[in-house]
Amino acid sequence: YKDSLAGKKLTVGCDTSFVPFCFPDDSNTYVGFDIDMLAALSDYLGFEYDLQPMDFTALLMSVQTNKLDMAMAGITITDERAQVMDISDPYYDAGLQIFVKDDNEDITQISDLEGKKIALKEGTASIDYVNENVKDCTVTTFPNIESAYLEVQRGAADAVVYDAPNMKYYLSQNPDSGCKVEGNLMDGCQYGIMLQKGSDYTEYIDAALEAFKEDGTYDAIYEKWFGEE
Numbered sequence: 493y494k495d496s497l498a499g500k501k502l503t504v505g506c507d508t509s510f511v512p513f514c515f516p517d518d519s520n521t522y523v524g525f526d527i528d529m530l531a532a533l534s535d536y537l538g539f540e541y542d543l544q545p546m547d548f549t550a551l552l553m554s555v556q557t558n559k560l561d562m563a564m565a566g567i568t569i570t571d572e573r574a575q576v577m578d579i580s581d582p583y584y585d586a587g588l589q590i591f592v593k594d595d596n597e598d599i600t601q602i603s604d605l606e607g608k609k610i611a612l613k614e615g616t617a618s619i620d621y622v623n624e625n626v627k628d629c630t631v632t633t634f635p636n637i638e639s640a641y642l643e644v645q646r647g648a649a650d651a652v653v654y655d656a657p658n659m660k661y662y663l664s665q666n667p668d669s670g671c672k673v674e675g676n677l678m679d680g681c682q683y684g685i686m687l688q689k690g691s692d693y694t695e696y697i698d699a700a701l702e703a704f705k706e707d708g709t710y711d712a713i714y715e716k717w718f719g720e721e
């Protein structure tokens with residue numbers, strides 16, 4: 493499969509901000525685990541790409557309406573998404589956790605969210621999880637997760653439920669947030685690359701992901717962003 497997409501130019505969408513998978517650095521260049529994976533895919537398969545950052549809901553919609561060839565943004569593989577898009581083989585294991593203020597002693601698990609105010613990110617798998625697992629709560633949604641975290645920091649919401657790797661990285665970069673991560677990893681999930689339904693590219697992407705596991709590319713990118721685990 494090496495160089496099998498040479499001469500192709502793919503339009504690839506990413507999220508405007510999903511640390512540490514895709515986010516703008518100080519000079520407004522997109523960096524992150526997914527951005528490095530994309531560069532490795534491009535290098536291995538030989539394609540060029542045009543990167544288009546957009547809000548998460550627009551990102552999923554753009555793949556479904558064939559405006560993007562693919563989307564990479566720590567996107568959870570779900571049955572609903574698999575019905576409307578092609579999805580690569582999984583490339584990252586994640587799950588959900590709870591973000592609360594440091595001094596919050598009441599919320600340590602999902603059942604503690606009954607009757608609480610929860611801030612969530614629009615269009616994400618955490619919304620389905622909260623809808624299915626918390627009967628009675630007030631949900632506010634935001635296009636970007638940073639706004640949801642700030643909602644907890646300023647006391648306007650009790651908790652955020654969201655992807656654990658993002659939460660941990662956010663806290664490591666914002667040591668003065670006054671917040672912490674609670675709860676066991678819930679709703680274990682895997683991230684995949686979203687492609688158009690019936691895309692010609694899916695088998696190439698899967699082949700490259702497989703090669704990256706064997707040739708050390710995956711481990712090198714993983715260690716760069718998450719350290720050795």
Ligand code: GLN
Pocket residue numbers: 507510548565566567568569613615616617618655
């Ligand atoms: N993994 C989550 C989802 O797919 C969130 C992804 C994101 O916000 N970029 O719903």
